[in-house]
Amino acid sequence: MSTRAASRPAARVGTPARHAGAPEAPAFSPLYRQIKALLLSRLQAGEWKPGEAIQSEVELAARLKVSQGTVRKAIDELAQENHLVRRQGKGTFVATHAEERTQYRFLRLTPDDGGGARLQRRLLECRRMRAGAEVARALGLQSGEAVVQIRRLLLTGSEPAQPVVLDEIWLPGALFKGLTADRLAAWRGPMYGLFEAEYGVRMVRAEERIRAIAAAADDAVLLAVAPGAPLLLVERLSFSYGQRPVELRRGLYRTTGFHYRNELG
Amino acid sequence: MSTRAASRPAARVGTPARHAGAPEAPAFSPLYRQIKALLLSRLQAGEWKPGEAIQSEVELAARLKVSQGTVRKAIDELAQENHLVRRQGKGTFVATHAEERTQYRFLRLTPDDGGGARLQRRLLECRRMRAGAEVARALGLQSGEAVVQIRRLLLTGSEPAQPVVLDEIWLPGALFKGLTADRLAAWRGPMYGLFEAEYGVRMVRAEERIRAIAAAADDAVLLAVAPGAPLLLVERLSFSYGQRPVELRRGLYRTTGFHYRNELG
DNA sequence: CAGTGGTCTAGACCACTGG
């Protein structure tokens, strides 16, 4: 690690260096947070690919001239924020959406009977278009910039397959240059796995806004419900590193036999 | 802390003591988890009241014959699980719903414009009744046991006050002996604060199941929406210590101008 | 100023994984 003294605020002798009204001086930043930031920047730079192992704790500690406990605390926080995954006896690995056993890490829809039913996908549309005002604002783009729009259905696995989710997805065109319906249809596994592997875009966290709405006529047809039937509208904005929004998703969930589950702490 | 050796599984010499087909031997439990369990049992026993400070880390460490770091790790987990709150320079305090600045720790409904609008309450009903099959099952009671049923509205603060939430709440009668409409109406502050202060019932975590439904005729009147209008149905089961269910809540949310917000990690 | 939580170290040892 760089010089300890330089990485900390100058010793506050005498007055606590806080001017009323002035913007707050940068808060004290402990060593392990600086190491955390360093690891985060390396992750962001793509120094390790998703699923790969990073250096061991002792190696990092030696390299950064810091005790193992300090490295550990940095990694602890990164693991807690889903950037890394620890596996005792094996190492610490870069988190990935590709090998989730749940298949859908961000999908909170669950069958009422608790079973973890597999869902099949049906791609409806994948095209490039210009961002409308709302999509542009959410993704931090200029109105009219290129975006990729995807529409797809998720259906129950058992026959006859019942539609459950209608997703409408917007991605920044600049980040997903070669993304076509064919590529999408050919991909096995979670969509976020494709984004990671082919476009280097890693979803780190997301915010959802949930509402109840009445099904519009065309959506009702696709979801096989009556027009006006109540549906869950789930608007998700997914972020990559540095709080950068990289996906806007508008999902309509049919919640008969399914529910959105949430855990409050 | 009790004898170290006794609190750990016997040294596994030779064969790893795992019989195929037999239930798994209790997993290795580190010292800090035992301390965590001990603190948790003290909390459960009501040794400290909500909002009170527990012993300091050094004091606990000395008392339990353990290093500060070990106590710290136990407290870390308890803080993360919302049982305790740390305040640097002051101490570690028992978490409480009474002094939340958000007022509603578990309520995820937010105005679309981000503001933290205050909501007013209107009590509709509070009566004792016998639990139906569904309520009894959720609360772990026998069908027909006494429960308290509460119905209430939450309305926007600004005039004219618009109804937003219609809550229907069931509580185990045995735990809430003196709870009446008067007591409820007289209480200032969050309902969970009343439960803590008067009945010693502390909500630790909750699970929610969310669906979209069409408003029934009577609910529609109370929420000032058209019959059949789409509403969010939020079923919440709240747990106290030891995964003990202590509240079932069925909330109908009007999501025009409001949304249920969620954060995915 | 004393007392609290928060950071950091150096080193020992344990539990788990895989070759």
Add this chain to the structure above:
DNA sequence: CAGTGGTCTAGACCACTGC
């Protein structure tokens, strides 16, 4: 067996709170 993450210690020092 060596290498990994996980636990634990004893002690030093720092940042923050309140008297």
